[in-house]
Amino acid sequence: MNQNEPAGDYIVRAIARQGTIRAFACRTTETCREAVRVHQLSPLASAALGRLMSGVLMLARDLKRAEDSITAIIHCQGPLQGLTVIGEGDATVRGLVSQPVVETRYIRPGKLDVGSAVGAGTLTIIRDLGLKEPYAGKVRLVSGEIAEDLTYYLAVSEQIPTAVSLGVSLDQQGVRLAGGLMVQLMPDAGDEAAAWLEQRVAGFPEISYLLGEGFNPHQILDLLLGDPEIRYLEVTPCAYACHCTRDRMERNLITLGRSELEKMAADPNGIQLECHFCNQHYHFSQAALQNLLQALTANADGD
Ligand SMILES: [Zn+2]
Missing domain, CATH: 3.55.30.10 (Hsp33 domain)
Incomplete structure (x- = not known):
């Protein structure tokens, strides 16, 4: 060899x-x-x-x-x-x-x-x-x-x-x-x-x-x-190997849409996401989810 x-x-x-x-x-x-x-x-x-x-x-x-x-x-x-x-x-x-x-x-x-x-x-x-x-x-x-x-x-x-x-x-x-x-x-x-x-x-x-x-x-x-x-x-x-990142998870969250995000942001514990390909966990706190919602609003206003 x-x-x-x-x-x-x-x-x-x-x-x-x-x-x-x-x-x-x-x-x-x-x-x-x-x-x-x-x-x-x-x-x-x-x-x-x-x-x-x-x-x-x-x-x-x-x-x-x-x-x-x-x-x-x-x-x-x-x-x-x-x-x-x-x-x-x-x-x-x-x-x-x-x-x-x-x-x-x-x-x-x-x-x-x-x-x-x-x-x-x-x-x-x-x-x-x-x-x-x-x-x-x-x-x-x-x-x-x-x-x-x-x-x-x-x-x-x-x-x-x-x-x-x-x-x-x-x-x-x-x-x-x-x-x-x-x-x-x-x-x-x-x-x-x-x-x-x-x-x-x-x-x-x-x-x-x-x-x-x-x-x-x-x-x-x-x-x-x-x-x-x-x-x-x-x-x-x-x-x-899995290429998942917190950024990608964040983008997935955004694609769920406003009403779904609002529901998640109502939970003081935030949410726990899991990548199905590698079992990596990503925690998004309530504050992080509220930030995402705000970013969504800012983008929508910009359109
Ligand atoms: Zn992964």
Whole structure:
């Protein structure tokens, strides 16, 4: 292992097959462990959120600026009820599960039934690139297994033929290993490249198996693409992190509107807000809320 292949969580981007294919692979073990710690996730919630976070982290490598973001929202009828993941241009990710504790079910021994825990529903992807309107696309879920759903989304909504594989393996201690890979055909790749990729992906071992065997993201791409000319581009460390601040919480309060704020400001104890992505608490005293109301009034007068 050289210094370009860090020991912790990271995403690597690569180009292969004379530029007809671009690929991403990531290891997200610590990222998933942090999500499990923050939200006290049960095994199925850990696997579903871990997979979606890994996928979004790779999608977010296309973002040009650190402050751009990709949000993936799953509305679903299975026991998990829903998932939200936000990946930022700085390779941080955060997320939550609507129902973090659900009964554990398996497809076969050792293989969690994520598809049933998610169930039928929709996947919405929102790209916020700092433009006036964020770009959003929505598809129905194919299987609830997350990787297939992202593949379907990319094919239908963005017309990019993509192979996605995501894996989170768990043991008694929690997340043992997590990661993923994403391979896309470039627009001029042609049918031959498409057939070649389909063949390579079919029967390729599961990500969690490969990580368990000690493969790092670089080696997983090597194994999948089998291209001695593969060109590795940047390597980016990734992590679970929330960017909430008191300022952002204050702006959220303001968007609730005057009457809601007045109700809160009537309480001599003020209010306690909690960020759902990191559980950070923010206390706003009665005086602070009254100041916000005054600022709102001053702004309204200025209009
Ligand atoms: Zn937060």
